[in-house]
Amino acid sequence: MPAFLTHWHVLIETAKRSRDAGNDLGSLIVDASALRRRLQGWMTPPATPPAGAVWDTGPLPSINFSFPGSDISAMAYLGALAPDISCFQKGNFKKKILDYRQRNPFSSQPSKGSDVPWADLLHCNRSGDVLLAFLEHTTHIPSPALRSQALAFAMGYLSHIATDIALNPCINALAGAYRSTDLPGMFVPLDMHFYVELCLDEHIAYTYFDRPLYNWIHQPWDQYIEPVASACADPPSLSAQVLDLFTNAAEVTYGLTEERSKNFRQDYLAGLQRLRSYLAGSGVFRFLTFNVLTRRLRGDPIIASILEDSHQPGTVNFEQAIAYAIRLSERLCRRAIGYYAALRSTTATASERNQRRSALCEDLRNWNLDSGYTMDITFDEQVTLHLLHNWVHFARLWESESVA
Amino acid sequence: MDGDASLVVNLEVTVPRIVLPACLNRHAPMQVPATSQYSESNESEDVEQVRLVPIGLQQDPALHLSDEQPGGIGDVWTRMAHTIRFRVFHVTVPVHAQPFLFQVLRRCNKYFGKRRPKGNNLKEDNVHVEQLYVTNAMAFSVEFRSSSEIVETNLAISTPTLIPGLNRVVIYLDNEGTPAGYSIDGAES
Numbered sequence: 001m002p003a004f005l006t007h008w009h010v011l012i013e014t015a016k017r018s019r020d021a022g023n024d025l026g027s028l029i030v031d032a033s034a035l036r037r038r039l040q041g042w043m044t045p046p047a048t049p050p051a052g053a054v055w056d057t058g059p060l061p062s063i064n065f066s067f068p069g070s071d072i073s074a075m076a077y078l079g080a081l082a083p084d085i086s087c088f089q090k091g092n093f094k095k096k097i098l099d100y101r102q103r104n105p106f107s108s109q110p111s112k113g114s115d116v117p118w119a120d121l122l123h124c125n126r127s128g129d130v131l132l133a134f135l136e137h138t139t140h141i142p143s144p145a146l147r148s149q150a151l152a153f154a155m156g157y158l159s160h161i162a163t164d165i166a167l168n169p170c171i172n173a174l175a176g177a178y179r180s181t182d183l184p185g186m187f188v189p190l191d192m193h194f195y196v197e198l199c200l201d202e203h204i205a206y207t208y209f210d211r212p213l214y215n216w217i218h219q220p221w222d223q224y225i226e227p228v229a230s231a232c233a234d235p236p237s238l239s240a241q242v243l244d245l246f247t248n249a250a251e252v253t254y255g256l257t258e259e260r261s262k263n264f265r266q267d268y269l270a271g272l273q274r275l276r277s278y279l280a281g282s283g284v285f286r287f288l289t290f291n292v293l294t295r296r297l298r299g300d301p302i303i304a305s306i307l308e309d310s311h312q313p314g315t316v317n318f319e320q321a322i323a324y325a326i327r328l329s330e331r332l333c334r335r336a337i338g339y340y341a342a343l344r345s346t347t348a349t350a351s352e353r354n355q356r357r358s359a360l361c362e363d364l365r366n367w368n369l370d371s372g373y374t375m376d377i378t379f380d381e382q383v384t385l386h387l388l389h390n391w392v393h394f395a396r397l398w399e400s401e402s403v404a
Numbered sequence: 405m406d407g408d409a410s411l412v413v414n415l416e417v418t419v420p421r422i423v424l425p426a427c428l429n430r431h432a433p434m435q436v437p438a439t440s441q442y443s444e445s446n447e448s449e450d451v452e453q454v455r456l457v458p459i460g461l462q463q464d465p466a467l468h469l470s471d472e473q474p475g476g477i478g479d480v481w482t483r484m485a486h487t488i489r490f491r492v493f494h495v496t497v498p499v500h501a502q503p504f505l506f507q508v509l510r511r512c513n514k515y516f517g518k519r520r521p522k523g524n525n526l527k528e529d530n531v532h533v534e535q536l537y538v539t540n541a542m543a544f545s546v547e548f549r550s551s552s553e554i555v556e557t558n559l560a561i562s563t564p565t566l567i568p569g570l571n572r573v574v575i576y577l578d579n580e581g582t583p584a585g586y587s588i589d590g591a592e593s
Contacts, residue, residue: 074527120568124542125589170539173422175513176537254566255590314489315423366572366588371508373539375571376593379583383575385497385546387506395485397505 002167003197005213006205007080008224010322011159012208014329015076024211074228075149075242079156081225081275081370082246083127083164084178085119088266088274089198094189095207118267122167123164127363131157132250135336139343141245149228149238150245151340158336159329164369165390166325172371174305183302185295191207198292199302200318214281214289221281229276235270243268268386320398327397335360363394413497413575419452419508421489422539451511453536454493459503459543479552503545509536544571550576551579566590 027042086092122130138150175192186195196214205213211220222229231239243265251261277283297303306318339356342348365374367390374393376386391398407563423508498506512535566572571589586593 044542119570121566124569125566125571126591129591169422171422172539173510174424176510176539178422278448308424313487314421316488317424366591368542371542373540373542374543375573375588377573377575377586382412382414383583384414384416385573387415387542389418389420389490391420391488392418392485392490395488398486398488 002163002171003201004081004084004221005201005209006167006197007156007160007163008077009204009208010163010325010329011080011156012075012325014155014159014162014333015073016329017196017326018333029342063257066363072152073240074153074225076156078225078228079153080160080163082157083122083160084119085271085275086122087271088278089267089271090274092117092119092271093278106321116267118264121254123252123369126366127161127369128361128366129253130249131336132361132364133160133252133382134245135340136343137245137248139340146241147239150242151356153242153246154336154340158252158332161364161367161369162329163325165367165372166328167200167318167321168370169372169389169391170316170321171200174302176299176351183300185297187291187295187302196306199300200306201304202292203306203318214292216289219281219289222276225276225279228271232272298314321401323400324391325396326399328394331394331397332360332363335363407438411499411548413499415456415493415495415497417454417493417495417506417508418495419449419454419491421491422510452491453509453511454471454495454503455507455509456495456497457505457507459505497546499546499548503543506542506544507538508540510539511536543569544573546573546575548577548583550577550581551584 001377058230071293087095129382134150134157136155140149141147171193175196178192180186180190180192180195183195202213205211228239228242232243234240246268247261247265250256250264278285281289307367308317309319310317313321335356339353339360342353342356367374372390373387373388376388378384378386480494483490483492510589516520566589572587575583576587
């Protein structure tokens with residue numbers, strides 16, 4: 001799984017490219033009026049009013065993307081990290097940086113109580129169905145403000161799916177090609193996969209956010225998901241209600257019992273609390289910051305691979321893979337918005353809704369977010385189980401616009 | 405479709421060729437064909453491999469892997485989609501409830517630096533070893549259920565038990581033993 005800044009970069013680019021999508025998807029992600037409130041120093045913007053909630057916020061301003069987001073975009077940033085959030089829970093973060101899931105693709109026994117590896121479930125089992133359920137629940141919400149927040153969360157979540165399936169094959173290949181002893185900048189307890197993600201995020205931070213990923217003092221990244229992240233623990237808030245929707249979607253998709261659903265919610269909140277510390281570089285995460293900032297960078301082949309921008313035939317570089325992730329994210333978001341709009345529209349026919357749903361499902365499938373594969377079965381002469389890779393399913397998205 | 409033949413499951417896997425520019429010298433040589441048609445692969449193109457291992461028998465993925473395939477690799481084809489080359493593997497899956505670990509392996513030239521002390525200096529001996537390494541892993545199980553079992557199952561549990569990280573494929577057979585539908589992780593199709 002790529003790290004947080006890679007997800008946000010893909011999300012921002014998705015929003016920039018999607019301004020024309022139906023009801024103005026770009027304004028959904030980056031809410032201009034809320035950004036202005038932030039710029040004027042109002043750190044806690046009021047709950048998004050229904051009228052200016054998502055759409056019709058006017059043309060997008062020229063945004064300094066290093067500046068923390070608005071309330072509505074903060075929810076999208078949070079959605080873009082949602083499948084990973086339980087990884088930040090105490091005990092799980094160590095597994096994350098040790099590539100536990102890469103080494104142990106599944107837990108041999110169903111977990112009980114709060115021990116359920118939710119991130120494994122969200123990444124490997126019915127990853128698309130969760131989002132579909134969330135989107136469909138959202139359409140039934142009477143409050144426009146809550147719908148807007150939920151939709152922003154869904155767009156972020158979709159971009160997470162796109163980023164994971166597009167980039168994990170590259171990250172996995174690069175991580176597997178080296179041993180930790182080959183890397184001068186490697187430090188314990190990191191394993192290769194996490195190290196590649198970290199190097200990729202460092203590159204994204206310098207290139208697109210114009211600042212380093214880690215700072216000695218305070219890191220700004222936690223502000224990107226505020227105030228929605230802190231408000232998740234406050235039951236009447238819109239953020240907490242979005243979390244309820246997410247929990248309901250997981251409950252329906254995975255057939256969770258009431259107790260398990262509570263665990264899901266609690267674990268999400270616990271993970272979110274630690275994610276905030278991680279993004280701020282505070283608490284126990286200072287150790288990680290120290291090691292990142294003091295490590296040797298010269299001669300690091302992982303960094304060289306990420307920076308490589310030559311376009312040799314038959315090779316794939318990270319720049320191309322990120323561009324593919326952005327196009328894929330845009331495609332998924334447009335399909336989701338199309339389906340959502342059909343569900344909300346009073347004039348849409350059942351056939352039209354089914355058509356939009358099929359189009360979304362055809363792309364969304366249930367990708368394994370770690371490997372980029374999905375399963376399909378055909379019955380011809382024999383039963384064939386197809387493991388289809390997203391790179392071939394969306395092969396046309398590898399074409400750059402200049403070529404297309 | 406013949407009822408007996410349906411108890412064999414073929415696995416078709418599409419594997420992209422991933423050669424990162426900076427790693428070119430670490431990967432086995434490759435040639436990109438000019439055609440976009442399916443074509444037979446040859447040994448020199450054997451950069452990617454797949455394998456199925458019954459869960460519980462797999463070794464540490466970091467270890468060198470055997471070429472032995474429990475399921476048996478059938479035809480391997482190569483195709484191009486835009487600039488990316490894909491290999492399509494066909495594997496026969498032994499059908500029983502036991503889960504499998506599906507792994508994609510890639511070949512890479514590894515240069516291991518062996519450090520040995522010499523006086524106050526450290527000197528390196530580079531050892532070149534061509535090695536397969538695991539880049540992707542997925543766990544799944546495949547089972548067949550007859551229509552009578554479906555009724556029993558529905559009575560016993562209303563929702564399937566999901567195991568995080570394991571994809572459970574159930575193929576439903578009609579009264580004549582012909583596959584009539586399937587579910588993946590409880591989602592019926």
